[in-house]
Amino acid sequence: MVDNSLELLLKNLPLLLDGLISTLTIALASVILGLLLGCVVGIAHLSRSSAVRTAAKIYLEAFRIIPVIVWLFVAFFAIPIAFNLTISGETAAILILSLWGGAEMSDLVRGALTSIPVAQFEAGRALGLSEIQLYRQIIIPQAIRRLLPGAVNLITRMIKTTSLVVLVGVVDVVKRAQQIIERTHEALPLYAFLFVLFFILCYPLSLLSRWLERKWPT
Amino acid sequence: MVFDLSFLTRHLPDFERALLLTVGLGVAAIVGSLVVGLLGNAFRNLPLPGARLAVRSYVELARNTPLLVQLFFLYFGLPSLGIHWSGLTCAILGLTFLGGSYMIESIRAGLDAVKKEQIEAGLSLGLSRFQLVRHVILPQALATALPGVAANCIFLLKETSIVGIIAVPDLMHLTLGLIGLYYKTYESLLLLTLAYLLMILPASWALARLERRLRYGRQFA
Numbered sequence: 001m002v003d004n005s006l007e008l009l010l011k012n013l014p015l016l017l018d019g020l021i022s023t024l025t026i027a028l029a030s031v032i033l034g035l036l037l038g039c040v041v042g043i044a045h046l047s048r049s050s051a052v053r054t055a056a057k058i059y060l061e062a063f064r065i066i067p068v069i070v071w072l073f074v075a076f077f078a079i080p081i082a083f084n085l086t087i088s089g090e091t092a093a094i095l096i097l098s099l100w101g102g103a104e105m106s107d108l109v110r111g112a113l114t115s116i117p118v119a120q121f122e123a124g125r126a127l128g129l130s131e132i133q134l135y136r137q138i139i140i141p142q143a144i145r146r147l148l149p150g151a152v153n154l155i156t157r158m159i160k161t162t163s164l165v166v167l168v169g170v171v172d173v174v175k176r177a178q179q180i181i182e183r184t185h186e187a188l189p190l191y192a193f194l195f196v197l198f199f200i201l202c203y204p205l206s207l208l209s210r211w212l213e214r215k216w217p218t
Numbered sequence: 219m220v221f222d223l224s225f226l227t228r229h230l231p232d233f234e235r236a237l238l239l240t241v242g243l244g245v246a247a248i249v250g251s252l253v254v255g256l257l258g259n260a261f262r263n264l265p266l267p268g269a270r271l272a273v274r275s276y277v278e279l280a281r282n283t284p285l286l287v288q289l290f291f292l293y294f295g296l297p298s299l300g301i302h303w304s305g306l307t308c309a310i311l312g313l314t315f316l317g318g319s320y321m322i323e324s325i326r327a328g329l330d331a332v333k334k335e336q337i338e339a340g341l342s343l344g345l346s347r348f349q350l351v352r353h354v355i356l357p358q359a360l361a362t363a364l365p366g367v368a369a370n371c372i373f374l375l376k377e378t379s380i381v382g383i384i385a386v387p388d389l390m391h392l393t394l395g396l397i398g399l400y401y402k403t404y405e406s407l408l409l410l411t412l413a414y415l416l417m418i419l420p421a422s423w424a425l426a427r428l429e430r431r432l433r434y435g436r437q438f439a
Contacts, residue, residue: 187297
């Protein structure tokens with residue numbers, strides 16, 4: 001049975017790889033956009049203007065409270081009707097995953113920045129550093145150390161969440177596996193394959209996150 | 219675009235039913251995960267070779283794979299082995315499998331935070347192993363673990379949103395059904411969003427309160 005399963009997987013490997021590329025493209029695009037957005041919004045959380053702070057807070061809470069899949073369906077079903085434009089599953093997926101990742105990232109950035117003791121700012125200023133020097137040489141290096149383990153962990157979560165895109169019609173690796181199952185009626189090996197595949201994608205990142213946490217204890 | 223108010227009132231009872239089911243599912247998953255979290259930590263500390271590794275492997279497997287794939291595996295994969303479970307059973311098992319791993323981690327963090335002196339003091343007072351765990355270790359560990367455990371509960375409530383894919387008639391399943399049947403996209407999505415707000419907002423407020431009270435309590439400890 002195991003031999004047959006392996007043969008089945010090998011025979012359908014090109015199809016599965018094609019789906020995997022689609023999954024990884026969406027994940028990568030969302031991770032890049034989401035992390036960048038998160039840095040901007042994270043700083044906005046600490047803005048002097050209360051309007052900016054409130055806007056950032058509402059954005060964060062909206063994505064915290066309403067599940068990603070609901071947002072995905074809102075983007076996929078409601079945007080086309082509201083703005084009378086067609087939006088592909090891929091676009092909706094990248095849009096929502098980036099926005100969700102950005103919200104989660106912004107909270108990590110805010111946490112990293114606020115965790116730096118005020119004394120660090122005061123000491124930098126007392127040494128006569130300009131604001132740019134202060135941030136470049138004192139604050140940002142420390143903030144990045146506090147931020148990185150959580151950010152890597154967020155990337156794992158985003159890769160896992162990318163599996164939801166199959167529900168808005170994207171032909172990702174899950175969809176490819178389902179197509180093969182429809183043809184061959186061999187559900188178990190293909191779902192086992194997906195299980196192992198996502199584990200291989202995410203586990204190294206989990207290890208990296210834990211290693212970073214140990215390397216730079218806070 | 220016309221917003222169909224009568225559609226909202228007509229399908230409100232459907233949403234009420236689906237909301238109750240989703241909440242019930244979430245609560246079942248939370249209870250199951252807590253049990254797994256406590257048992258996992260108890261098992262982890264047994265003087266058995268491989269106990270630690272077994273728990274660690276389970277946690278890594280559950281945390282590094284998507285719930286969607288876990289549910290598909292349970293619902294569509296296992297029947298090949300002659301195991302036929304209903305969608306609801308698979309949903310509870312899948313959520314417990316995932317949530318249990320998160321709970322093990324949070325509770326472990328709490329246990330690690332109990333100071334060694336506390337255990338030594340308990341032992342030197344002549345407490346039995348059970349008394350030590352019951353009166354000294356658990357109360358302190360759970361208080362430290364609570365914010366993490368609470369965050370896991372909210373996470374699980376949100377994760378229930380994908381069980382519709384294995385034919386559990388939850389909120390998401392109902393919404394997609396209504397969109398497919400009547401093309402009332404806005405109205406259905408609005409009801410769906412409101413249902414989730416109704417479910418998650420009180421939970422997140424309650425937990426914020428709990429955290430504040432814990433911190434207050436600790437000042438006098």
